[in-house]
Structures are given as C-alpha cells and as structure tokens.
Amino acid sequence: QLQLQESGPGLVKPSETLSLICSVSGGSIISSSYYWGWIRQPPGKGLEWIGIIYYGGNTYYSPSLKSRVIISVDTSKNQFSLQLNSVTAADTAVYYCARHRRIVGELDPWGQGTLVTVSS
C-alpha cells in the first residue's frame, strides 16, 4: 500500500525558504503513470494546489506561486521536495504531498500533512 510522509521544519522565519520532503513508501516514485504533487491548506481555509513533478524532472506550478516555488525529485531516495522562497505569514499552512495521476488526474493517496508556521 503506497504511503506518503511529509517532513521538515515546523517553523520558518519571514523572508527565508520553506523546505519540505515527501518520502514515498510501498511503491516506486518511478512510474510513467503518475506525477507527485504538493498542496497546502492555511488554517481554517481551503486547499491550494502548489505544483507537481514527474520522476524525470518535468514540473508544473500554480501561476500564483510559480515565481517562488521549486519542486525537485530524488529517485534514489524515493523522495520529492518542495522549496518555497521569500515566505511571509500568508504561507503558514498545512502542507500535503500526494500522488497525482498523470498531469490531468486526481490526487490519491495523500500524506498526513505537516504544519509550517511562518513567524519570527
């Protein structure tokens, strides 16, 4: 059974870089059928799609975050990562990673999520 687990600092200072890792277990990140994605949810608010990556390195990002986001993949570790630059309090959220069926499809399964707070 495929499982995803987010990890990283729970507290980041304003203007610094938020960095998270998603570890995939129970299956390989190398698959022609799937992309791997990040989604976030500010406290008490809705879901926001951040972007996705293919094991070969192709990426697609949300237009609203594109200038600050980098998603990368490490197939040797079966992991993919999120970097969000120049963070502000508005980036405080629960960050989820999820498997994304090709570019067009649904997200399933999801990781449990990790809360990242931006504060000095």
Added chain:
Amino acid sequence: QSALTQPTSVSGSPGQSITISCTGTSSDVGSYSYVSWYQQHPGKAPKLMIYDVTNRPSGVPNRFSGSKSGNTASLTISGLQAEDEADYYCSSYTNSNTRVFGGGTKLTVL
C-alpha cells in the same frame, strides 16, 4: 486561475440526499472530464471520493455519485449518514496544465 465556486455550507438529515455544486469555467470544468471530489474530516488529510467526474475509487460507498453539466460539476450523497459530516472539495484540471480546487463546502448532518 480562480478557485472553483462551491456553496459554503449544505445540510441534510440522516437518510436524505444532498447535492454540492462546483462551478468553474470553460478553461477547466467545462472543457475536461477530470473533476475529482475530496472529503476532509477535521484534522485529517483529504480523501478521494470521486474522480473523472463520475468514478468512485474502491472502498467508497455507492451513496456517493458525481456528475457534470456545462461548467458545473456536482457531488450527490444519498442516504446521508452521520459519518458523512465533513468538508468537501472539488478539483479540476485546467488548460494551463495545472489543477484548481473549489473553496470547500461544509456538510452538516442534522
């Protein structure tokens, strides 16, 4: 890209049916059959309930069904149960090779 439009809240009594709408544009919902629905209980990760407009993953009760007409997709839950009380989000593929979510709907089972 703007978020898809969902009602903020809906409610129903046990055994009843409810429908949650999800309105997009011709750049997303109206042009593609790649709408999915997610259920989220408080403090939990979202769970996939419907994909490709009408398909249910294995393990999801057949009380949950999806449909689409024009720029609006819908999730219907029949035979409401107390455990269905949760937030529901729709999501669609867009013509920019991205995905967009709806703002979410809080379902209350009275």
